[in-house]
Amino acid sequence: MPDIEVHGLTKTFGRVMAVRDLSFTAPAGKVTGLLGPNGSGKTTTLRIALGLVRPTAGEALIGGVRYGRLTRPRRVVGAMLESTGFHPGRRARDHLRVRAAADGIPPRRVDEVLGLAGLGAAARRPVRQFSLGMRQRLGLAAAMLGDPQVLILDEPANGLDPAGIAWLRGTLRDLAREGRTIVVASHVLGEVTRTVDHVVIVSAGELRFAGPLSDIGETHAALESAFLNLTAAPN
Amino acid sequence: MQSMIRSEFRKLTTVRAPWLLLAAGPLLVVAGITGLAESGGNVHDPGTQRAAFAHTGLAAVFTLVFGILAVAGEYRHSTITDTYLSSPRRGRVVGAKLTVYALAGAVAGLASSGAALATTAAWWAARGGHLHLSAADAWLTLGGGVAANCALAAIGVGLGALIRNPAAAIATALAWFALIEGIAGQLLGPALARWLPFYATEALSRSSLSATARLLPQWGGALMLLAYTAAFAAAAVFTTLRRDVT
Ligand SMILES: Nc1ncnc2c1ncn2[C@@H]1O[C@H](COP(=O)(O)OP(=O)(O)O)[C@@H](O)[C@H]1O
Ligand SMILES: [Mg+2]
Numbered sequence: 001m002p003d004i005e006v007h008g009l010t011k012t013f014g015r016v017m018a019v020r021d022l023s024f025t026a027p028a029g030k031v032t033g034l035l036g037p038n039g040s041g042k043t044t045t046l047r048i049a050l051g052l053v054r055p056t057a058g059e060a061l062i063g064g065v066r067y068g069r070l071t072r073p074r075r076v077v078g079a080m081l082e083s084t085g086f087h088p089g090r091r092a093r094d095h096l097r098v099r100a101a102a103d104g105i106p107p108r109r110v111d112e113v114l115g116l117a118g119l120g121a122a123a124r125r126p127v128r129q130f131s132l133g134m135r136q137r138l139g140l141a142a143a144m145l146g147d148p149q150v151l152i153l154d155e156p157a158n159g160l161d162p163a164g165i166a167w168l169r170g171t172l173r174d175l176a177r178e179g180r181t182i183v184v185a186s187h188v189l190g191e192v193t194r195t196v197d198h199v200v201i202v203s204a205g206e207l208r209f210a211g212p213l214s215d216i217g218e219t220h221a222a223l224e225s226a227f228l229n230l231t232a233a234p235n
Numbered sequence: 236m237q238s239m240i241r242s243e244f245r246k247l248t249t250v251r252a253p254w255l256l257l258a259a260g261p262l263l264v265v266a267g268i269t270g271l272a273e274s275g276g277n278v279h280d281p282g283t284q285r286a287a288f289a290h291t292g293l294a295a296v297f298t299l300v301f302g303i304l305a306v307a308g309e310y311r312h313s314t315i316t317d318t319y320l321s322s323p324r325r326g327r328v329v330g331a332k333l334t335v336y337a338l339a340g341a342v343a344g345l346a347s348s349g350a351a352l353a354t355t356a357a358w359w360a361a362r363g364g365h366l367h368l369s370a371a372d373a374w375l376t377l378g379g380g381v382a383a384n385c386a387l388a389a390i391g392v393g394l395g396a397l398i399r400n401p402a403a404a405i406a407t408a409l410a411w412f413a414l415i416e417g418i419a420g421q422l423l424g425p426a427l428a429r430w431l432p433f434y435a436t437e438a439l440s441r442s443s444l445s446a447t448a449r450l451l452p453q454w455g456g457a458l459m460l461l462a463y464t465a466a467f468a469a470a471a472v473f474t475t476l477r478r479d480v481t
Pocket of ligand 1: 013017018036037038039040041042043044045103186481
């Protein structure tokens with residue numbers, strides 16, 4: 001299974017330096033948490049890895065190649081981004097059927113992932129009627145559609161109810177156990193200690209820590225104090 | 236590419252808005268020809284029949300808007316992220332959309348030409364005239380109208396990809412249609428004006444709205460529209476579509 005490698009990544013938007021010479025590896029078989037305060041460059045990093053944003057310098061590779069060079073990208077990489085859009089008038093199931101057609105995925109997989117995400121009953125409702133949590137579940141179902149070896153999720157727990165969060169945690173653990181590579185960006189530490197094995201902490205676009213969670217401490221309190229120390233503004 | 240085309244078709248068949256837009260074409264044609272007959276058009280004059288059939292080309296306003304929403308609509312709903320994740324080669328996305336929307340535009344044009352034929356036949360029968368369908372002129376007008384519906388859908392795809400904001404793209408297209416091209420045409424003079432996109436559309440659909448302009452021959456209009464489609468789509472692929480999707 002492919003690792004994700006980020007090498008010397010830099011991205012500027014006008015005068016804002018969103019990501020600054022960032023390097024880390026997210027190893028296969030592990031859930032890697034990309035942690036950092038709001039605006040620390042997590043989303044930008046993930047969007048670069050997915051070929052949506054062009055880096056100013058450096059690169060992000062998936063199994064050694066850029067996303068844009070993958071022949072069947074969605075069979076390799078599943079992604080859910082913060083602002084993944086849905087056409088409000090399209091039914092949830094149709095949203096996935098559109099995707100399945102684009103990615104050459106058999107139609108029965110659509111109902112399978114709807115079931116996995118707990119959306120079986122809502123499958124034929126237009127997304128307009130969905131709550132934030134339901135949209136999030138649909139986004140996760142879409143990310144898993146291609147049965148990918150790599151999952152890239154941006155703030156996946158946003159809006160999920162406790163059952164949804166427990167399901168997400170279990171699913172990510174299971175997928176990692178199968179050897180897949182999972183990266184989860186989050187600014188919420190609550191869930192992290194129970195889900196991730198590996199952490200990458202960024203602040204103001206710069207790397208502050210990368211390594212196994214156990215190097216920081218397994219408890220929420222230990223992670224929180226480490227996080228606050230590592231991401232505090234210098235001086 | 237094939238899977239992208241299939242996916243684009245499925246996008247169209249799973250929402251309602253595009254169909255309402257395309258259905259507006261035949262309605263416009265029925266209303267327009269009815270207006271022509273009611274306002275005392277002479278049903279015994281072959282010129283009136285041609286003017287009636289030429290309404291098919293006017294329906295292309297709707298296929299233009301339909302085409303604009305192909306890419307711009309995806310930016311509006313942020314579904315473009317998903318589309319580019321499935322097909323990181325953005326030029327191919329535009330290619331698939333051009334194919335599907337041109338085809339849908341042609342089908343809408345066929346519906347409009349059918350509506351034109353049926354409405355004209357009904358009014359002419361009611362007024363004691365009869366249709367002249369043996370003349371090539373009748374079929375060139377109807378066929379040109381269908382081609383115009385197809386071509387403007389494709390131009391719309393390119394324009395919407397270039398501008399990406401649906402409201403801005405539609406406003407630009409309609410302002411150009413209603414206002415700017417007329418002024419530009421006067422500034423350029425008739426010899427140059429006929430190369431402009433909507434004069435070319437008039438040439439293709441044989442709807443002489445602006446009787447003063449010296450239009451291109453019908454095939455010339457078709458070629459010009461093809462050239463505009465290629466120019467807009469290429470400009471989009473090499474400029475705005477390369478930008479970061481954030
Ligand atoms: N399209 C953009 N244009 C300008 N600035 C941007 C854009 N996208 C992100 N930024 C800026 O880059 C920085 C990092 O943002 P982001 O990657 O979204 O952070 P995070 O996901 O960690 O909250 C922020 O300062 C943000 O304002
Ligand atoms: Mg973010």
